Amino acid sequence: MNIAINNLKKTFGKGENLKVAVDIEQYTINSGELLGLVGNNGAGKSTLFRLILDLIKADTGTVHMDDVDVSKTEAWKDWTGAFIDDSFLIDYLTPDEYFQFIGRITGLTNEQLQEDLKKFEHFMAGEVAGQKKLIRNLSAGNKQKVGIVAAMLLRPQVLILDEPFNFLDPSSQSIIKHLLTDYNKETGATILVSSHNLTHTVDICPRIALMEDGHIIRDIDNHNGEAQTELENYFNTN
């Protein structure tokens, strides 16, 4: 599934307080790509994701998934999974109930749902599924896991995850890296991941977009892992 961004612009505020959150003339994420999005706070990563998911209105421009303009129809929601923050979670459900809710409203049977959930057993590490805890009572890391699993549950062709490594323990970070790369290889899904963790991003993303003040200032080919140095230089982490 190609994602094509054209003349996309989003600003917040007015007059002196005007802030350009996203301003991208033309950018295409090819079908099957695993794209990493990096940038400092306020660079526009989350806003870009929200624009792609039609959660906020663009001032100008369009986002197309193949031929579908995301702001015009809801068809793209059938093949898209996403997790950005807690506002994606119904926090008075238990994780199992939430997975069941997502599964059933999108047409999965209970058997299919249980089968799909098995793939995430290792990632959930016995702390998420089968618990009698409401999502709001889970730790931040476990909430993150619920959101990621729910986004991947329906085997979407487009997967969008904002800061998926946040709050996760090192083991879970490692597992999610493998889950994402394996999923990408198995299904050919287009995956967009934003992160402040340069190492993880470089490890899993063959292509990395660097954002600054709403613009994609560099589009880095990372097939051979050469983005690490360039990113470290940009972020002055050395």
Added chain:
Amino acid sequence: MTPIQLYKLLKQTESLKDKRHPMFERNRFLKFLMFFMVAYYAALMLIMGVSLGAGMRTEHSAAFHQLDGGFFYILIIDFWMRFTMQETPAQKMKNYALLPIKRSFLMKSYLFRTVFTWGNTFWGFFLVPFGLISIVPLMGWWAFFGWLLGYWLLIVANGLCYLFTRALCMKHMLWFLVPLALHAALICACVIPDHNIFRVPFILFMYGFAQWNILSFLIAGVAIFLALWANYRLQMGMVHDEVAKKEEVSLKRVSQFNYLSRYGAMGEYLKLEIKQRMRNKQVRMQFFMGIGLITFFSLMLYFTDAYNGDFMKSFICLYDYVIMGATTLITIMCYEGNYIDGLMSRRETIYDLLRAKFYFNSAILLIPFLMIMPLMINGKISVWMSLGYMFFTMGVLYPCVFQMAVYNKNTLPMNAKLSNGSQGTMMQSIISIVILFLPIALEKLSLLLLGPQWGYMPLILLGIIGIATHRLWLRNIYSRFMACRYENMEGFRASRNG
């Protein structure tokens, strides 16, 4: 920094909290509305004060004696109104927990402000004109000021009692039943017997203020002192609980509602509706308050003759059916604002959610139907009236209230123990008034034209038409919601943590 400077700073910080609320700051109309509502209620009280000051006088008794004989009604109204507006000091102190300010100072300053807040003088819009008309000509200015001061002291004591109750409610929600039972008992004790035993003592007590009798002031002063002391002790004990508040971590039992699974995706949305009410304090409270009100009014109608007039019978029957919708559906989508992004990233979830809400809220109309059944059996309410209002609520009033799904765009906290302020909008107020009074007007017109035998048929027919076409009007609401989705989502996000 001196204590006075610190007190002023705290006061200033608190006043900014409301002014800088995300929804308030972004909405000039809301600012105007707030001002308008205050002015409206002030004017209303002013008019009531003038008209009752002149109208309550009888041959044997001055108007102010009539009012004083039932002054506790004012206190009861004042008490319950505070639930929508006033936070406890323990809740407020949470924000300052890590600052180097003594908690005892914070608590004292908050209690001080509770006493001297302008809110406690709001009844003055009613009492001042009332007293000017009914006391000044008979007893002079000095008596008027004493009487007014007496009321202010009682309202202050009432406010502190409210604060105490609310603090207890933070520990367990069911504490609100104590004042409810007390107030209900007091009203019953005055209304049910032929002779109101409290009237004379109340008149004498309030007359004491007008005469600057030390005993009346002493009683009010002691009440305030005791209430302050009790609040200080209780609230200080609760500060730690509030700061280190931790929810129950595990559920004892997870209710599955598997019987709804047979309805597929719709069953899941219905489960969501039930769980939303069961697992969130604010929503649960609203739900049970609705049931409590239905029970209360049904019992009042059943056991007393106080509401035997035709209008009151119609009103109570309608109120029983409408109250759940008026309290919960009027804020439709506001709770969903907490997870709106998740809903909006799935296809047509909002339409299915609206359908589930319609089915659920239609099903719970069985509760008032059953509550009204004894009234149908004893003949106070006719079967046709009950059926008429039930169908009308489902098929006509619900479509009206569901329109709010398009206009509501402020997120309400689901699990806050109690509301931290009134979040009503102009549109919500208008719809509430329409659903409470339009059906009665239609009923009366219909009865006038068709007589008692057929008069309720139009209500039933209109209701059935609305029910039969529910998918059409829900689809229409959904389409309009989607048309303004960006604005609504922005509002939900902005107010989510406000």
